[in-house]
Structure formats: C-alpha cells, structure tokens
Amino acid sequence: MIQFEHVSKVYETQSDENVALEDINIQIEEGEFVFILGHSGAGKSTFLKLMLMEEKPTKGKVFINGQDLTRLRRRKVPYMRRQMGVVFQDFRLIPTMTVYENVAFAMRVTNISSKTIKNRVPFALSLVGLEDKMDRLPDELSGGEQQRVAVARALAHGPKLIIADEPTGNIDPEMSMDIMQLFEAINKVHITVVVVTHEHELVQKLAQKYNNRVITLAHGQVASDTSHPEVAEMYEARMREMGMEPTYL
Amino acid sequence: MRFSSFAYLVGQGLHNMRANRLMTFASMGVQTVCMILVGAALLFSMNIDAMVDYIGEQNESYVYLVDGLSDEQITAAGEAIKAVPGVVEVTYISPTDVLTEFDDMLSSYTNLTDTFSSDNPFHSMYKVVVDDVANIDPIIEDLSMIENVESVSATRELSKLFVSVQTVVNYISYGLVAVLALVSIVVINNTIRLTVFARRKEIGIMKLVGATNGFIRFPFFVEGVTSGLISAAASSGVVCGAYYALYRFYLENPTTLSNLLGGTLVPLEEVWYYIVLGFVAFGFVMCGIGTATSIRKHLNV
Ligand SMILES: Nc1ncnc2c1ncn2[C@@H]1O[C@H](COP(=O)(O)OP(=O)(O)O)[C@@H](O)[C@H]1O
Ligand SMILES: [Mg+2]
Numbered sequence: 215m216i217q218f219e220h221v222s223k224v225y226e227t228q229s230d231e232n233v234a235l236e237d238i239n240i241q242i243e244e245g246e247f248v249f250i251l252g253h254s255g256a257g258k259s260t261f262l263k264l265m266l267m268e269e270k271p272t273k274g275k276v277f278i279n280g281q282d283l284t285r286l287r288r289r290k291v292p293y294m295r296r297q298m299g300v301v302f303q304d305f306r307l308i309p310t311m312t313v314y315e316n317v318a319f320a321m322r323v324t325n326i327s328s329k330t331i332k333n334r335v336p337f338a339l340s341l342v343g344l345e346d347k348m349d350r351l352p353d354e355l356s357g358g359e360q361q362r363v364a365v366a367r368a369l370a371h372g373p374k375l376i377i378a379d380e381p382t383g384n385i386d387p388e389m390s391m392d393i394m395q396l397f398e399a400i401n402k403v404h405i406t407v408v409v410v411t412h413e414h415e416l417v418q419k420l421a422q423k424y425n426n427r428v429i430t431l432a433h434g435q436v437a438s439d440t441s442h443p444e445v446a447e448m449y450e451a452r453m454r455e456m457g458m459e460p461t462y463l
Numbered sequence: 464m465r466f467s468s469f470a471y472l473v474g475q476g477l478h479n480m481r482a483n484r485l486m487t488f489a490s491m492g493v494q495t496v497c498m499i500l501v502g503a504a505l506l507f508s509m510n511i512d513a514m515v516d517y518i519g520e521q522n523e524s525y526v527y528l529v530d531g532l533s534d535e536q537i538t539a540a541g542e543a544i545k546a547v548p549g550v551v552e553v554t555y556i557s558p559t560d561v562l563t564e565f566d567d568m569l570s571s572y573t574n575l576t577d578t579f580s581s582d583n584p585f586h587s588m589y590k591v592v593v594d595d596v597a598n599i600d601p602i603i604e605d606l607s608m609i610e611n612v613e614s615v616s617a618t619r620e621l622s623k624l625f626v627s628v629q630t631v632v633n634y635i636s637y638g639l640v641a642v643l644a645l646v647s648i649v650v651i652n653n654t655i656r657l658t659v660f661a662r663r664k665e666i667g668i669m670k671l672v673g674a675t676n677g678f679i680r681f682p683f684f685v686e687g688v689t690s691g692l693i694s695a696a697a698s699s700g701v702v703c704g705a706y707y708a709l710y711r712f713y714l715e716n717p718t719t720l721s722n723l724l725g726g727t728l729v730p731l732e733e734v735w736y737y738i739v740l741g742f743v744a745f746g747f748v749m750c751g752i753g754t755a756t757s758i759r760k761h762l763n764v
Binding site: 266268289292293294295296300302306307308310319320322323324325327328367 | 464465467468471664665667668669670671672673674675676678
C-alpha cells in the first residue's frame with residue numbers, strides 16, 4: 215500500500231541544507247498497523263508529509279496503492295488525499311468553525327451526502343468522547359480536546375489509510391491509551407494505520423499487546439524495523455562506518 | 464457537484480461577503496461608479512449615433528442646373544447624377560414644383576404662382592440623397608463636374624461636424640470602458656485577495672484533506688460575482704432613472720439646436736435592456752476575471 219524507494223528529503227534554507235530523510239526504503243502493506251518511532255527531528259513528520267504530497271522528495275519515489283506520487287497529476291492530488299485520513303501534529307483545525315463544522319467540512323470536501331454527514335459527525339465525535347462539545351470553537355477546547363477533534367475529522371470520511379502525527383502529544387496518558395486503542399480498533403476492520411510518535415514506552419506497551427510493527431527513525435534513517443531485523447544491523451554498520459555511535463531515541 | 468454542496472458553497476460565499484463587509488461595500492461602490500460612467504458614455508454615444516442618423520436622413524443636397532435646358536439635357540444630367548457612386552436617391556424638381564412649394568409656404572401673403580406663371584425665375588434641380596454623409600465631399604465634387612450643372616448645395620457642415628463628434632465620442636467611450644473595466648478587475652481582485660488572505664490557512668487545510676481547486680474557488684466566485692451583480696442592479700437603477708429625467712427635460716425644453724437634431728433623445732424604452740444586460744455582463748465578466756486572478760497563488764498546496 216505504501217512504498218518508499220530510496221527516498222531522501224533535503225530542506226533548503228537560506229543558511230544551509232537540512233537533511234531530514236536519507237535513503238529511506240520502507241514497504242507497508244494494506245491492513246498493517248505501523249508505529250513510526252523516533253526522537254524529535256528524526257524526520258517523522260517529513261515522512262508523513264511526503265505521503266500527503268505536502269512536500270516532494272528530493273530523491274527517490276513514494277508509491278501509494280501502486281501510484282507513483284512524484285508522477286501524479288496535480289488535478290488528481292485531491293482524490294489521492296481523500297483516501298487518507300490525517301491527524302496533523304499541529305491539529306490544523308479551522309478556528310472560525312465549530313467542532314461539528316470542522317469535522318463536517320472535511321466530509322463535504324469529499325462529496326459525501328449531507329444526510330450521511332449529519333449522522334456520521336456526531337458518531338465520529340462520540341468515538342473520541344466529544345459528542346457534548348460539538349458546538350464549541352477550537353479555541354474553547356484544551357489542546358488534548360483539539361487533538362481528538364483532529365482524530366474524529368481524520369476518521370469521519372471513512373478513509374482506507376489513517377496517518378497520525380503525534381496524535382497523543384497533548385493528551386494525558388489515560389486518554390492517550392484510549393486514542394491508541396481507537397486506532398487499534400479501526401485497524402481491525404482492515405484500515406491501514408500509520409502512527410508517528412516519540413513516546414516509546416506507550417509504543418512498547420501497545421506493540422506487544424497488539425503485535426504491531428515498529429519502525430524506528432534516527433537521523434533521517436531507518437534504524438530498526440521489527441518486521442525486518444536485518445535493518446538494525448545495517449544501520450549500526452553504516453553508523454560505525456561514519457565513525458558514529460548508533461543512537462535511537 | 465451535489466446540490467447540498469452547491470448550496471453550502473454559495474452560503475460560504477455570501478458569508479465571506481458579510482464577514483468582509485467593509486471592503487465588499489467599498490468595492491461595490493467603486494464598481495457602481497465605474498458602471499455609471501460606462502453607462503453614461505454608452506448613452507452619450509448612442510444619442511450621438513441617433514443624431515448622426517437623423518441628420519443623415521435629412522441629408523438632401525441640391526444640384527442646380529443651368530438655365531434653358533431641353534428635356535433631354537435635363538434627363539441626361541439626371542442620369543449622370545445617378546451614376547455618381549454614393550448617390551442613393553435622385554428626385555427631379557421642376558421650376559414649377561419649386562414655385563408651388565414656395566407658394567404653399569407663403570400662401571397667406573401672396574400668390575406666387577400667379578405672379579410668375581409666365582416667367583418662372585427658378586431653375587430645374589435635382590434633390591440628391593447620399594448613402595453616407597461622411598463621404599459627401601468627393602460626391603459633391605463629382606456632381607459639380609457634370610455637364611449643365613450650375614452649382615451644388617449641401618447641408619454638409621452640420622453633418623461633417625457630427626460625424627467627427629461621433630468618431631471622437633466613440634473612441635473616448637471605448638477607451639473609457641476599457642479603463643473602467645480594468646479598474647473593476649483590480650478592485651475585485653483586491654477585495655477577493657483580502658478574503659483569500661484571511662482564509663489562506665483554511666484553504667491550505669482544505670487542500671490537505673482533499674478539496675479540489677474548484678471546490679475552494681467556488682465561494683470566492685460567488686462573492687465576486689454577487690458583488691458584481693449588486694453593483695449592476697444599483698447602477699442600472701441610477702443610470703435609467705437619471706437618463707429618464709434627462710430625456711424628459713430635453714423633450715420639454717426644446718432649443719434651436721435640439722430641433723435641428725431631431726428634438727428628442729433616444730427613449731429609455733429602447734435602451735434600458737442594453738444598459739441592464741450590459742451592466743450585468745460587465746459585472747459578471749469583470750468580477751469573474753478579478754476573482755480568478757486573485758486566488759491562484761494560494762491554491763498551490
Ligand atoms: N520546512 C522545513 N524547512 C527546513 N527544515 C525543516 C523543515 N521541516 C523540517 N525541517 C527539519 O527537518 C528535520 C526533520 O524534521 P521533522 O520531519 O519535522 O522531524 P520530527 O517530526 O521527527 O520531529 C529537522 O531537523 C527539522 O529541523
Ligand atoms: Mg514531527
């Protein structure tokens with residue numbers, strides 16, 4: 215479903231070049247649940263932005279459902295994005311819209327009937343425990359609540375792939391566990407889930423319980439992958455070659 | 464597009480207008496002024512056209528023949544006049560016709576027919592109508608070269624003046640319309656740009672959740688085109704009202720000059736639909752262009 219082939223991403227800033235990802239090779243199958251684990255600045259958000267076509271790879275190719283994103287027509291981009299549900303690290307809620315509207319408009323964009331919207335928005339919000347705050351504006355919610363609205367929005371239009379960037383970054387541990395278990399439940403109905411996080415303790419707990427795949431990013435490289443143990447050795451060898459100690463988190 | 468999406472997007476456009484009402488109001492004001500000026504220029508030019516037509520219809524030149532010609536010579540001269548390019552109508556007027564006409568005009572004072580019955584002082588002449596008053600000079604030259612023609616008189620001075628006024632007025636009108644169209648586009652462009660700028664984050668988010676450019680653009684078009692149509696309605700009202708008042712004033716206060724030019728302006732009944740349709744089209748097209756050029760930048764996400 216998702217395939218990264220020798221993908222590198224270099225951000226050009228005025229002063230220098232910032233290597234965010236370096237020669238990434240990852241394949242994620244349909245129906246998988248994958249944690250992307252890594253310290254801050256490891257390149258996790260960049261990884262997601264490449265899937266969303268918010269950024270273009272400097273080198274290499276990204277495929278989604280066999281479609282090479284670097285060769286996707288500009289006109290087709292919206293339709294590709296509709297197949298995904300995205301929880302952004304910075305939420306990206308629209309401040310002038312109520313919670314209900316924030317979820318509803320993302321469905322409207324996808325050309326879903328207003329009847330379906332009316333039914334599904336409250337349902338999606340109840341999944342994240344916000345059914346009684348539908349008429350609030352995002353500013354009137356806590357950070358964690360805003361994050362849960364973002365989760366509801368990502369789920370509401372029924373995507374085949376859920377991508378979440380630090381979805382528990384602003385939520386207390388208990389609620390974090392609930393959100394993660396919500397993703398696990400969604401995955402049970404064969405929806406592919408990619409969750410990016412730096413909370414390795416939470417990942418450890420969940421991955422063991424649900425047998426999830428964990429890919430660790432470090433310094434823009436894949437440092438380990440529970441589905442491909444050989445990756446870790448390759449990473450260590452590469453780091454030693456460069457005279458560096460392999461670090462993970 | 465689903466009807467519910469359509470209704471939603473129209474609602475968004477109208478909502479944007481209200482949210483941005485000061486700027487919307489200002490831009491509608493500028494557009495209304497532009498349209499009023501365009502309307503005034505067009506009405507002015509329409510009336511000049513009508514006056515030129517009127518004078519053109521009055522365009523009667525007279526070709527006087529020399530005295531004492533035979534009937535054959537008169538007919539030959541008539542044929543020669545007909546053959547001049549640009550001449551569309553030729554009517555023979557005999558000295559007796561002239562005398563009768565004058566007699567009719569002066570019947571209360573004297574009886575000319577009796578006085579001059581045996582010794583008519585008038586010459587034979589031809590009344591000539593040309594197709595285009597603008598070309599009257601070469602025609603008159605041709606006419607005066609014809610054998611047995613004594614002189615040619617044309618009411619051409621007024622015609623010439625009006626034809627040149629017509630040309631100038633038309634050029635000024637076209638120029639004015641072009642400039643005002645540009646002003647309208649710039650004003651709308653700026654208004655919409657302001658809304659777009661206020662919503663640029665929102666537009667970015669919409670793009671990331673899979674909105675097409677058309678979906679994002681639509682409310683802005685609604686906003687631009689609605690303000691164009693409101694301006695069109697306002698300026699139609701002002702222009703038609705003012706023109707009707709002017710029409711009445713012109714009719715009720717005749718002057719020598721106005722009589723010479725037909726005595727009346729083109730009536731409102733004959734022009735109002737040009738005005739209204741013109742304004743609507745102007746508002747629609749200019750706002751469409753203004754809107755289209757203002758959004759592009761923020762859609763590249
Ligand atoms: N728009 C940008 N311009 C320049 N550098 C960037 C930009 N976005 C991210 N980076 C850099 O790329 C690296 C990876 O960033 P990111 O993918 O956001 O990491 P993470 O999400 O794992 O914290 C960091 O060093 C960051 O400073
Ligand atoms: Mg990040």
